[in-house]
Amino acid sequence: MTNPNFARLRLDAETQSYQAFIGAFRKLWAGPLYRSMRDEAAALPNQEPENFAAFEAELHQQPKHQFFGWLEHNLQKMKYEGRWGVVPAANAQRDEIEALMAAPVGGNRLTEDPALQLPDYYEENDFHNHPGGLREDPLAAVIYRESASAAGGVVGKADLHARYVQALLGDAKVKRVIDIGCGFGRSTFCFTNALPEATAVGVDLSGSCVRLSAHLAEGRPDENRVHFVQADGVKVPFADASFDLFTSTMLLHEMPADAIRELIAEAFRVLEPGGISSHLDFLPPPINFLRALYLGHSDRNAEPFMRELAEMDMVAEHEKVGFTDVEIIPFAEDDQGLGEKWRLPWTIIRARKPAEAK
Numbered sequence: 001m002t003n004p005n006f007a008r009l010r011l012d013a014e015t016q017s018y019q020a021f022i023g024a025f026r027k028l029w030a031g032p033l034y035r036s037m038r039d040e041a042a043a044l045p046n047q048e049p050e051n052f053a054a055f056e057a058e059l060h061q062q063p064k065h066q067f068f069g070w071l072e073h074n075l076q077k078m079k080y081e082g083r084w085g086v087v088p089a090a091n092a093q094r095d096e097i098e099a100l101m102a103a104p105v106g107g108n109r110l111t112e113d114p115a116l117q118l119p120d121y122y123e124e125n126d127f128h129n130h131p132g133g134l135r136e137d138p139l140a141a142v143i144y145r146e147s148a149s150a151a152g153g154v155v156g157k158a159d160l161h162a163r164y165v166q167a168l169l170g171d172a173k174v175k176r177v178i179d180i181g182c183g184f185g186r187s188t189f190c191f192t193n194a195l196p197e198a199t200a201v202g203v204d205l206s207g208s209c210v211r212l213s214a215h216l217a218e219g220r221p222d223e224n225r226v227h228f229v230q231a232d233g234v235k236v237p238f239a240d241a242s243f244d245l246f247t248s249t250m251l252l253h254e255m256p257a258d259a260i261r262e263l264i265a266e267a268f269r270v271l272e273p274g275g276i277s278s279h280l281d282f283l284p285p286p287i288n289f290l291r292a293l294y295l296g297h298s299d300r301n302a303e304p305f306m307r308e309l310a311e312m313d314m315v316a317e318h319e320k321v322g323f324t325d326v327e328i329i330p331f332a333e334d335d336q337g338l339g340e341k342w343r344l345p346w347t348i349i350r351a352r353k354p355a356e357a358k
């Protein structure tokens, strides 16, 4: 039976209140505090993109900006750690949830590779300040999923992935999807929801993530059309031309530039001629204030490779391996209007493998 609450953590009343408090504080941080800081920053000199370094240095001296940064870093850490964090809540239920996670997965939905060599960048970084990252703890994906909804969520609204899929697909007839860095499957399931004829493979380095995703598939109408595979997205265990859509959401900014280049080449290899490559990620606009906040987020939120992604020419990188029709498309996180709230600069990077390509 479909059970979207599979391995969900129970949060006691104190933890729920504390997480709600963090969520309310995040609203103040992303709304009124952001707007007040933005208005002050508009009066600073060096607004021209070529004077970015001087603008950023000046912004860093502003007390409101320092408070904004302090809150960004600490509210995120408070969500995970401390007496009422998500991690201690998981530890309190560890035996029970580990047993659920370890239960056999039915069908042909899960391929694990416990011997998979993890890339150094993945071993060395606790992305978005998730303690221990998604690497070893069998409950890592359970904690990640909980933190994505606790305290007002990590990033994005509940329908973000579905809107991405809609924007991306249009009337494209896609049959075989590969979703790299699938996490706990929220992106992957959006494709099988939108494409009743299609199959989708979710790939992730994290054994915990692919296992949780495969459990979550159980009993869903698409349970036999999804397959979760533990692998590195830059070297997936599939033959050339196996897919007609290669996609990721919120993956690129967690990879160093060289790994992104390998990923683009791998996309070209596993796509059939005419296939689409599409990533939903973040590219900052050439507005000094927004760029400074984005790069600051990279430092404060343990997302060190956002800087490398911001420097890359994604059109040229795609064209270099043979992709055509490369488009960089800003994507609205919600309908509340850019600029009135702090938002990450969501962007779709889409390209096509030419029909005549080998």
Ligand SMILES: C[S@@+](CC[C@H](N)C(=O)[O-])C[C@H]1O[C@@H](n2cnc3c(N)ncnc32)[C@H](O)[C@@H]1O
Pocket: 122, 134, 180, 181, 182, 183, 184, 185, 186, 187, 203, 204, 205, 206, 209, 231, 232, 233, 234, 248, 249, 250, 251, 254, 255
């Ligand atoms: C921020 S999460 C996004 C998860 C999911 N796509 C979503 O939108 O909810 C990034 C995911 O990418 C995975 N990841 C990072 N590097 C990867 C790689 N080289 N190959 C496959 N997965 C990777 C991480 O383990 C993590 O689950």
